[in-house]
Amino acid sequence: MMFKPNFRYTDKMVNNLTQIAVAREVILNSPLIPKWEVTLRREAIIRSAHSSTAIEGNPLSLEQVSDLAAGREITVRRKDRQEVLNYLEALERISEFAQRSPFKSEDLLEVHKTVTKETLENPEDEGIFRNRQVFVGNRITGEVIFMPPPTEQVHQLMNEFLEWFNSTAVSEIDPVIEAGLTHYELVRIHPFIDGNGRAARVIATLVLYKRGFDTKRFFALDDYYDQDRRGYYAALKSVDQSTLDLTGWLEYFTQAFAIELTRIKDMVKQLSLDKKFRDRLGRQIALSERQITIVEYLKNNEKLHMKEARKVLPMVSEDTILRDLKDLMKKGIVKKKGKTKAAHYCLAQ
Numbered sequence: 001m002m003f004k005p006n007f008r009y010t011d012k013m014v015n016n017l018t019q020i021a022v023a024r025e026v027i028l029n030s031p032l033i034p035k036w037e038v039t040l041r042r043e044a045i046i047r048s049a050h051s052s053t054a055i056e057g058n059p060l061s062l063e064q065v066s067d068l069a070a071g072r073e074i075t076v077r078r079k080d081r082q083e084v085l086n087y088l089e090a091l092e093r094i095s096e097f098a099q100r101s102p103f104k105s106e107d108l109l110e111v112h113k114t115v116t117k118e119t120l121e122n123p124e125d126e127g128i129f130r131n132r133q134v135f136v137g138n139r140i141t142g143e144v145i146f147m148p149p150p151t152e153q154v155h156q157l158m159n160e161f162l163e164w165f166n167s168t169a170v171s172e173i174d175p176v177i178e179a180g181l182t183h184y185e186l187v188r189i190h191p192f193i194d195g196n197g198r199a200a201r202v203i204a205t206l207v208l209y210k211r212g213f214d215t216k217r218f219f220a221l222d223d224y225y226d227q228d229r230r231g232y233y234a235a236l237k238s239v240d241q242s243t244l245d246l247t248g249w250l251e252y253f254t255q256a257f258a259i260e261l262t263r264i265k266d267m268v269k270q271l272s273l274d275k276k277f278r279d280r281l282g283r284q285i286a287l288s289e290r291q292i293t294i295v296e297y298l299k300n301n302e303k304l305h306m307k308e309a310r311k312v313l314p315m316v317s318e319d320t321i322l323r324d325l326k327d328l329m330k331k332g333i334v335k336k337k338g339k340t341k342a343a344h345y346c347l348a349q
Helices: 011-029 031-056 062-069 078-092 094-098 105-116 150-166 170-172 175-189 194-211 222-227 229-237 247-271 275-279 287-300 308-312 318-330
Strands: 144-148 332-338 346-347
Touching: 011 105, 011 229, 011 247, 031 062, 031 078, 031 222, 062 175, 078 094, 078 105, 078 150, 078 194, 094 105, 094 194, 105 150, 144 332, 150 170, 150 175, 150 287, 175 194, 175 247, 222 229, 222 247, 229 247, 287 308, 287 332, 287 346, 308 318, 318 332, 318 346
Parallel strands: none
Antiparallel strands: 332 346
16 A cells, blocks of 8 residues: 555645745846856755755764765764765765656665665675664663654555655645655654665755755755754654644644745845855955855955954854965955954955
């Protein structure tokens, strides 16, 4: 029997979907997007890799993940490094996985092996469905938070899910709703010994790409979950296992998505800078999200000292801020005044 999701559209969900649609139109139809595509996509992948692994306990900072993505060597625990590199690889392969139609068990297992290789206690658990019972628990108290279906049901449940996933029925569902349903069902079945959350979030991202919703890969679904871990787990846990009514979960999922897309929409608007600034430069320039933050600050303030820069970018090292400022100076956007510790930066006139 094919998986049949149980949910209803509520006013809150519809409002979230409307907000998402409006933000998406601004993002994808902005005239600046072609020039910024590489930068936006790279930063979305980095944020996703950082957030999705951080949710499950990986201690690497966003800056360290960015360094790994750039191929730089960093001194961290091997397992932590590998988890991030695995997730980056999985995200880079989204377009490849999306071309597999129908999407089979073997493809899902390949996604799982990609996100878990060389990180599990038992290497034989990488890229296979679980062969023993698992549960989600509080590591400190030992409390069982969630008990997934029995091991002997996993293959049947996955077959039913993949039948739905590959069916024409999904084309009648909003892509964001389909991504939310996919995310939850994979977490609920918990088909793997470990890495279920990461695999579920990759497949949810694949849904959006496959449905043509995020073909440019600008959206980082995991950011909100990482910042609201308690709410994220509470929303997953709130689903009544006797009815599997996913309405509440989808309200949370669409709200998180709306917040993420609104953030990106606002960032895209900032990329345009002031009209006179664009006219003077005579070209479109790709900036990182950190550099956009610096430029926005200077649009509203006459100058920027390093002291203020550290407050504007509190999670970024001074060396990285200086590299960003140097690049902005090279691009003719920012200029430096003074040569001592009292030196400051301002927008080039």
